Amino acid sequence: TADPDLPDYANQLAAPGAAHWLGTDDAGRDLLARTIAGARTSLQAVLVVFALTTTLGLLVGGAAGYLGGIVDAVISRVIDVMLGLPSQIIALAIVGALGVGADNLILAIVAAGWAYPARIARSATLGSHTRLDVIAARMAGIGPARVLRTHILPGALATVVVAATATVGETVLVLAGLSFLGLGAQPPTAELGQMLADSQGSLVSSPWLLIGPTVIIALTVTAAMLLSDALRDVLDPQPTEVRARTAPPVAVRAPATVTDAVALRVTDLAVTYSDGARAVRGVSLTLRSGQCLAVVGESGCGKTTLARAVLRLLPPAATITGHVQVDDQDILNLDAPAMRRARGRAIGYVAQDPYAACDPLHPVRHHVTEAWLAHRRRPDRSTVTGRVADLGVQHARERLAERPHRWSGGMLQRATIAAATVHQPALTVADEPTSALDADLSDDVLITLRQASQAVLLISHDLRLVARHSDHIAVMYAGRIVETGTTGDILDNPRHPYTRALLAATPPVEGPPARSLPGAPPSLAHHIDPGCAFAPRCVEARSICHDREPVLVGGVACFNGDQR
Ligand SMILES: Nc1ncnc2c1ncn2[C@@H]1O[C@H](COP(=O)(O)OP(=O)(O)OP(=O)(O)O)[C@@H](O)[C@H]1O
Structure with missing residues (x-):
């Protein structure tokens, strides 16, 4: 397989053929190899963004919904502000402050994207302190952190993951868009948005430059939507079993001894x-x-x-x-x-x-x-x-x-x-x-x-x-x-x-x-x-x-x- 970063100036902008199935770019690099490498870079970044935004959103939104009061009021206002601004603009401002680079771009997108899962987590946990299983847990002496971890957040997890999966497509586009502007992974690393940016100058004479990145971006966005639907079905199971009704008789034992205590x-x-x-x-x-x-x-x-x-x-x-x-x-x-x-x-x-x-x-x-x-x-x-x-x-x-x-x-x-x-x-x-x-x-x-x-x-x-x-x-x-x-x-x-x-x-x-x-x-x-x-x-x-x-x-x- 061809090295995605290895230039071959004798073979610049070669059309797709037997040697290079998707052709080559203006440095003679194999576009199929670069597309595969770019897809890997982009998908890794998307997965990291997904994991971080979902975790952060679940914790922050879950705390707001469960604790309520002033904590909820403050977090909800911050979420409102975050959701009121386009995420690209927020990410752009943050990456501007942090400096360009793949890691900083991921941090910027996470900082811009946690608010949506947080809002979903808040809705899923709102009023949960009055749920009977939560009251029963508290009455058993379980502390608030463990109640949040074992009773509140697992229940909200499925809802938040499903909702967050639906935003993966958008993350792919934001990531590609900002990389296109040169804010993400730097050359020669292959990255889908950056490959699109590189193709701009030769687009009319060499349209094949677009094939790899656009197909992968379109496939990723479609797959994310299908995954979101499938997850909703899997994570929201309906009980199918009919409850057994009959209870065997209980062996009656003498009640506890009566004392003066x-x-x-x-x-x-x-x-x-x-x-x-x-x-x-x-x-x-x-x-x-x-x-x-x-x-x-x-x-x-x-x-x-x-x-x-x-x-x-x-x-x-x-x-x-x-x-x-x-x-x-x-x-x-x-x-x-x-x-x-x-x-x-x-x-x-x-x-x-x-x-x-x-x-x-x-x-x-x-x-x-x-x-x-x-x-x-x-x-x-x-x-x-x-x-x-x-x-x-x-x-x-x-x-x-x-x-x-x-x-x-x-x-x-x-x-x-x-x-x-x-x-x-x-x-x-x-x-x-x-x-x-x-x-x-x-x-x-x-x-x-x-x-x-x-x-x-x-x-x-x-x-x-x-x-x-x-x-x-x-x-x-x-x-x-x-x-x-x-x-x-x-x-x-x-x-x-x-x-x-x-x-x-x-x-x-x-x-x-x-x-x-x-x-x-x-x-x-x-x-x-x-x-x-x-x-x-x-x-x-x-x-x-x-x-x-x-x-x-x-x-x-x-x-x-x-x-x-
Ligand atoms: N959280 C609350 N805020 C305000 N009033 C309440 C609240 N909970 C109960 N009440 C009122 O207190 C009174 C007593 O209610 P409580 O639920 O203790 O009675 P109960 O005998 O247990 O009735 P039930 O069998 O319907 O639960 C009622 O008038 C009820 O409307």
């Missing part, structure tokens, strides 16, 4: 959101180790807000007063590193929807293993498998290698329970852990939850389910606990009219049909009238009920109960 003590907790909604208004409760306390009530009564206050998962703008003590730790006053240490070790969190709680890009083993890694412990494979198998997942080793969409809901929730409890936290908070699952799986999941946990704070609206799995019940209405007691007492002898109405509204297995509860709880975002918040819906309300708010005495907050 306090797993959770909430004292006079109040939460007001930034819009003024007083979602929790003076709640106190105690949960002992080995027990399950269920918090029940209609939608909007403040159950989730209570759970999120215990998890320190409320928006920063929310005002929180009172105390939350978990296993001797003053949760509301821990600094950020101490809170991260407490997550997963003092408090475990089981989310409502196991599919949302697990990252769809990773096999389920990753989700469970991460719970150990969050606290710098690397479990061997058999430990992870054993933990999940212990909680009733059959063929755990093979199943853990599969992604979440291949798991049934009940089985996957067992895996998330395994992850939430690997460090045997004093308290497991479970917010409606069965409401996203088929009703027939709920019992198995709650048995597993109790089997795996020391103490459980269970948020639920399903009184019938709660009756079978909790030791104590706290009934919430309009941000307050209106009745609390052992499950037996609450079910057999409900003293608050709201508890009675809730029980009457719960569909029984057999017997008279449920009576729905008329009206709706008051909006906590508005002014709450003086008096008992339930009075407007209460058939037993008296005049005092409309004037004064009853306090919780002897387990019930009602003027028709023990307090007069």
